[in-house]
Structure formats: C-alpha cells, structure tokens
Amino acid sequence: MEKLRVDLGERSYDIKIGEDILANLGQYLSELEIGKKVLIISNPLVDSLYGAEVEKAISEAGFEVEKALIPDGEKYKSLDTAKDLYDEAVAAGLDRTSSIVALGGGVVGDIAGFIAASFMRGINFIQVPTTVLAQVDSSVGGKVAVNHPQGKNLIGDFYQPQLVVADKKVLHTLEERELKAGLAEVIKYGFIWDEEFFSFLKDKREEVMNLDTQAVIKAIKTSCAIKAEVVEEDETEQGLRAILNYGHTIGHALEAVTNYDCYRHGEAVAIGMVAAARIAHKLDMLTVKEVKEHEELISDFGLPIRFEGVDHDQIINALTKDKKVEDGVIRFILAEKIGKVKILSDIPEAIIREVLAEIGGE
Template sequence: MQEVHIDLGARSYAIHIGSGLLARLGNYLKEFRFTPRVLLVTNPVVGSLYGEAATAALENAGFEVLRAEIPEGEEYKSLVTAEKLYDLAYTRELDRRSPVVALGGGVVGDLAGFVAATYLRGVPFVQVPTTLLAQVDSSVGGKVAVNHPRGKNIIGAFYQPRLVLADLDVLKTLDPREVRAGLAEVIKYGVIADGDFFAWLEENLERLLALEAGPLARAVAASCRIKARVVQEDETEQGRRAILNFGHTLGHALEALTGYTTYRHGEAVAIGMAAAARLAAALGMLPESSAARLVNLIRRAGLPVDMPPELPTGDLLASMRRDKKVLAGRLTFVLPVEIGRVEIVRDVPEEAVERVLRLCRNQG
C-alpha cells in the first residue's frame, strides 16, 4: 500500500492506495471516533458490485449503515438529488459526527461531498473512489459540487474529506471506456507538472490500459502526489490551483452543451486538452512538436481529440465565458508552454479560440 498525504493543517488527510482496502473501510473509520450511523452513498451499478462488501466492512466495525443509491449519470448530480439525501439524513437523525461515505465515481463523490459540506453546516466526509478518474482526480482536493442546467459544478464548496481510500482492485470491473476516461486526467498531470511522468506514460500506456497492477499503482500515486502539491499551495483556487483545470474550459462547455450525456468527463477533458495544446501552438507559446506529442498520446489512449461539427462555435464560446476561471468576461485558459509546465493565460483573443475550435472538428 502507498500513502499520499495532503498537508492542510487541521484539514490534513491521507490517501491510501492499494489492493484489498475496501474490506478495511470500517477499521479506518473507527480511528476517527465518528458516531455509529453512516450514510453510504453509491449508485446502482457500484452498489451491485461493492455495496455489500462496503456495508459488511462498516457493520463489522460497529457502524449502522444507511445506504442511498442515486441514479447513474452526470445529470443526477443536482440539487434535486441532494435534497433527497438531505431528507434521508434528517429523517434517520444523522448528527454532526455521522460520516457521509461516497462509494463510486466522480458524480457520487461530488454529490455526496456537497451534501456532507452543507448538511448541518458540515459533517465528516470519506471518499471511496471506484473509477480511475475519481481515484486520481475528483476524490482528492476537496472540491464538491452539483451541476446547474447552465453549467457544470457552479454550485459547490471546498470541503476536504477526512480520508480517501483508493482500492485498485475495484478498477478491474470498469468498462474499457471508463478506464480510458480516467487516463485523460492522468495524462493531464504529466502535462501540467511533470515531463518525466508524461514520458513514462508514453512508454507504459498499453500496460495502464491493461490495468497491470504495478504501473497502475505508480500512475495513481504519482497523480495524487502532483495534485496534493498543487492543493497544498492553493487550497481554494485563488491562483495556482487553476492549473488543474487544464483541458476543462472547453471540456466543461462540451459537457454542458450536450446535456452531460454524450461525453464521459475524461473524454470531454481530452478534447479540451488537445484544443488547448493547439491554441498554445497557434499563439506561439508551445512548439508544434510538443502539441503533436500530446495529441498523439491522447489518441493512443483511445480518447477523442476533436468535436462534432454540429456544435455551434458561438454556443461554445458563450459557455466558456461562463467558466469559473473567467474574470470580468475575459476568456481564460490553462495553456502548456512545454510538456510538464503550463501557464494561466487571461484575455485570450476570441478570434484565436475560434480558429482552433474550427480546427478541432473532424480531424480524425
């Protein structure tokens, strides 16, 4: 097992990475002296695979489990779903020391974390991520949120978990598309902060796609360490933490305009990263060879790099103007200047963005 620590003073916590950790979930929670009633949030798919194991692990440690299953899909990460969880928590008398445990991917983690952050002004929160994307990204760093029809994650908070338990064994039941979506975020970390890690990904991509245990553990731990460093420097995204949004400006716009049903989050981010690399190259910030290197790795991972032609450029621009990084209406992008380093660029010329958006259609 590997551990990655996030040092945030009183809000510090550990990320445990390894095999067989789900069976020890109850023992981990006992160390925190929570009250015995636990709200376990999952979805039907994850619940059918791991709900009983998680429940047994908690009950064997003396906890009473209130299990809530939310429908699968980004469209259910909403205030309507959150209200149902509030109702359950209230009627079953959860108190301020009753933990909310998220067993699932990014949707479950974001929603359960939002509920934990806001119910009784904050109750303990534990992440048990079951997708690669959640293990390397959404479960770490304390961003919790629900979506609004006009934008993704615009209603939320910074609320750190007490513990993250990343059991690599659960990734074996992921469908290949979900594995590829998770690799988009892994690739992101190499681009924004570690050129050597990016080169290692180029050499080991096929082993990661095959979920080989050794490379998988290394990729998850390396991704978490990079994110930990960034979060420790800028917990509430006042500056440097925005680099974690590389690829997300366009990615979130694509998700919103397609109703959160066409793309997995990692797929939308992959298109956004390819577009950001092309934009950086067009602005003279990034060598064309480096942009091609990134686009090539995304393609090798089986991820999309282009958009469908039917999405109007004007709608994409309008959606990107509502991105959380936008200040005073100025388009803001995280752009690579080399593999391993990015910059936050404000007031990017719209005509340059429009040219790249046209380029990102039907390129194969």
C-alpha cells in the same frame, strides 16, 4: 497499501491506495475520530458490485451503517437529489459526529460531499472512489457540488474529506470507455506538472490500460500526489489550482454545447487539451513537436483528439458563460512545455476560432 498525506493543516487527510483494500475500510474508519453512525451514499450499480463488501467491513468494525442510493448519471447531481439525501441523513439519525461515505464515481462523490459539507454545517466525509476519474481527480482536493440547470457545479463548497480510499480492484469492473475517459485526467497531470510522469505514461501505456497493478497504482499515486501538491498550495482556487483545469476550458464548453450526452468528461478534456496545445503553439509557447506529443499520447490512450458536428459559435458562446469567467475575462491554462503550464487571460477569439477550425471541422 500505499499512503499519501494531503497536508492542509487542520484539514489534512490520508489517501490510501492499494489492491483489494475495501475490506480494511472498517479498520481505517476506526482510526479516525468519528461517531458511530455512518451513511453510505452510492448508486445501484456500484452498490450491486461493492455495497455488501463495504457495508460489512464498516459494520463489523462496530459502526451503525445506513445506506442511501441515488440514480446514476450527471443529471441526478441536482439540488432535488440533495434534498432527498438530507431526508435520508435525518432519517438515519446522523449527528455532528457522524460520517458520510461516498462509494462511487464523481457524481456520487460530489453530491455526497456537498451533503457532508452542509448537513449540520459539516460532518465527517470519507471518499471511496470507484472510477479512475474519481480516484485521481474528484475525490481529492475537496471540491464538492451539485449542478444547477444553468451550469455544472454552480452550487458547492470546498470541503475536504477525512480520508480517501482508492482500491485499484474496482477499476476492473469499469466499462472500457469509462476507463479511458478517466485516464485523460491522469495524462493531464503529466502535461501540467511532471514531464517524467508523461514519459512513464508513454512507456507504460499498455500496462496502465491493461490494469497492471503496479503501473496503475503508480499512475494513481502520482496523479493524487500532483493534485495534492497543487491543492496544498491553493486550496480554494485563488490562483495555482486553476492549472488543474488544463483542457477544461474548451472541454467544458464542448460538453455544455452537446448537452453532456455526447462526450464523457474525460473525452471532452482530451479534445480540450489538444485545443490548448494548439492555442499555445499559435502563441509561440509550444513547438509543433510538443503539440504532436500531446496528440500522440492522448490518441494512444484511445481518446479523441478531434471533434465534429458542433457549431463553433456555440462553443465561443459557452466559453463566456463558464463558471471560471471572472468579471467577463476567460482564462486559459496553456503549456509552456510538457510539464509546465501557466494561466492566461485575453486569448484573442480569432486564435480560438482558428484552432476550432483545425480540430473541429464542421
């Protein structure tokens, strides 16, 4: 088992990464200073695969375990579902020393974290992410939220977990499309922070995609380490943390315009990273070769680098409604080279439209 520490003062915590470590959850929880009551929040599919194992591990360590399931899907990451979960938390008799364990992907982690952050003004929170995306991104760094009909993650908090347990084993039950989409965020870390990691992914593409234990654990650990480093420097997104949104500006707009039912998040981010690379090229920040390296790596991982059938005006429109817009200014994260990005505002709309025309021919 590999261990990473996220260093946030009083809010520091460990990320444990390994193969077949769910069975140790009871022991891990015993090492935390938490009360006896634990509420697991999961969804029916994940619960059918790993619920029993997790529940057994935790209860055998002497905890009183209750479970609440929420329907699968982004549209259930809502205030209405949160309301049901507060009821479950009350029914389970949780108190301030109790804990919520999120067993699932990003939706489960985000909403369970929002409940943990707000129930009794904050109780213990443990993340057991079961997708690549959740293991390398959403479970680390403390962003928790539910959606508002007018925007994703509009209602949320920064709330750090006490522990993250990423078991590589669970990735074997992911659908291939889900797996690939999650790897978009892994690739992102290479582009924004670590050229060496970019090269590793290029070299070990096959091992990673075939879920070779060593390669996958290295990919997860490196991703988490980069995210931790960024979050340590800027926990509440005052500046640096925004670089984690590389590819997300266009990506989010693409998801919003297609009502979140066409692209997986990672697929939209993949296209968004290509768009960002091309914008950077037009601003003389990236060479043609570096743009090509973006597209090749993304494409090699089975992810899209083009889109079609989406109105460009709608994308431009969605950009201005993004949560990350501040006093009317749209921010882009653009690369100066592979492994280094910066945050820019005031990208001319004409350049954005040129790039949309290049990669999203209508």
